Amino acid sequence: MVVRIDLSSLPRDKQGYLTDSSLWNEAVAMAISQEEAIELTEDHWQVINYVRRFYEEFNTSPSIRPLVKYLAKEWSKEKGNSIYLHLLFPDGPAKQATKIAGLPKPARCI
C-alpha cells in the first residue's frame, strides 16, 4: 500500500517536472503518472528504473534514440525499441518517462 502524495506540495515546473529530483520516490512516480493518465505496470517501472539509471550514469536526461539503444543493450532487444516504448508512454517516451522518473526534461532540439 503506497501513501498518496499531494503533488501540489512538491516543487515542480510548469510542465510538471520535479525541480528537485532528490524528492522523487515511488509514490511521487505514481502520482505523476496518474496526472499523465498512465497506469503503471511492471513494464513501466522497468523503463522508469532504466531511465533513472541512464541519468545517474550519464548525468543527462535521455532523448528517445539513446534511450532505445541503452535499453536494448542493458535490458532486452525486444523491449529496446521505440514502438514498445510508445505503447507504454503514448505522449513520447523520453518526455513522459523522465517526468515520471522525477528527472529534468530532456533538452529540446526541434
Added chain:
Amino acid sequence: MSKSLAIIFNKAPYGNQSGRELLDIALMAAAFDMEISALFIGDGVYQLLTNQQPDILHMKNHSSTYKALELYGIETVLVSSEDLEQRRLSESRLMPVSSLSNHKQINKTIAESDFVFML
C-alpha cells in the same frame, strides 16, 4: 548522402562552457542523422579525465555525458596521443570513451568533414 560534422574540443573544462555547449551540439545534431566525430586536441584532452568532481563547486558534471556519445550514435571519438604526451597524461587517466589517435588522423577527419565546429 548524409553530411558529416566534426566537433573539436580544444579547451579544458569548467573555466568556460565550451566543452559543455559543444557536447550539447553533438548530442542534438546526432538526432538529425549526421555523421558526427568528436575530436579532442590541445587542452581539450582534459575534458576526458576520470574523477572529475565539479559538483563540489556547484557546477554540473558534463564529463559523464561523454560516456553516452556511443549511445547517441557518435562512434568516432578521437584523442590526440601527441597532446596527451605533451601534457604528461597517460591514456589510463581517461574515461574509456575515445580511441587513441594522432594529429595526422585527426587532421584527416577534419579535412574530410563537411562542417567543423569549435567553441
Added chain:
Amino acid sequence: MKTLYILNNPQLFEQCTLAMGTQDALLLIEDAVVLSEQQSSDENHFVLEEDLIARGLNSGSSWNKKNYNEFVALTLEYNKSVSWL
C-alpha cells in the same frame, strides 16, 4: 576538401596551422591580425585588411591582404571554412 581556416585568436596560431593541409588556406581576422607582423607568411596565408586598418597595423604587415569582399570570395573558393576558436 579544400578548407579555409579563419583564426581570430593569436594564441591558437600553432594549433590551427598544425591542423592545416597543403591545399588549405589561413585567414587572420580580429586580434589574430597582429600575427602578420610577427610570423612569416606563405602563399596560402592571408590577413583581413579592415582588421589591420582598425588596429593601425596596415603598413607593417607583409602578408597578403584580403578585404571583406575578398573574404566572402575566399569562403566560396574553398569547400568549407573552419573558424578556429
Added chain:
Amino acid sequence: MATFSLLVTANPHSSQGQFSAIQFAKTLLHQGHVIKRVFFYADGVLVASRLNCPPSDEYNLTKTWAKLAITHDFELTACVTVAMKRGIINATEADRNALTGENIDPAFEISGLGQLTEAMLESDRLVTFG
C-alpha cells in the same frame, strides 16, 4: 549567387565576433548572395535581447541585425537551450516557465538546434563567428 548561413557564438558585449559577422553579412548581401539564416549559439544569443542598451554613440548590434534581417528577408534564430539559461526569453517560454516577462527582440526567434542543422544542409556555405 550562393546561399549562406552564419553561426554566431561571439559575446556581443566582450568580443568583436558579432561586428565581424555583420560586416560579413552586409558584404555578401551587397555582392548579390543570400542569407538563409543566422543562428546564434553560446554567448552569441545575448544579442537577441531587445533590452540591450548601448550608449547612443555606439553601434546597436541588436537593431542592426534586426534591420538587416527584415530588409533582406532572412531568419535570426537563437538556440532555445542556451538562450533560456542566459535569460533570453520569448513570450511562449516565459509562459511555460512561469517567468514575469519576455525580452527577445521581435526580429529574432527562439528555436532548437534543428534549425542550425537545417541551415547547414540547405546552404552552400556556413561560416562561424566566435
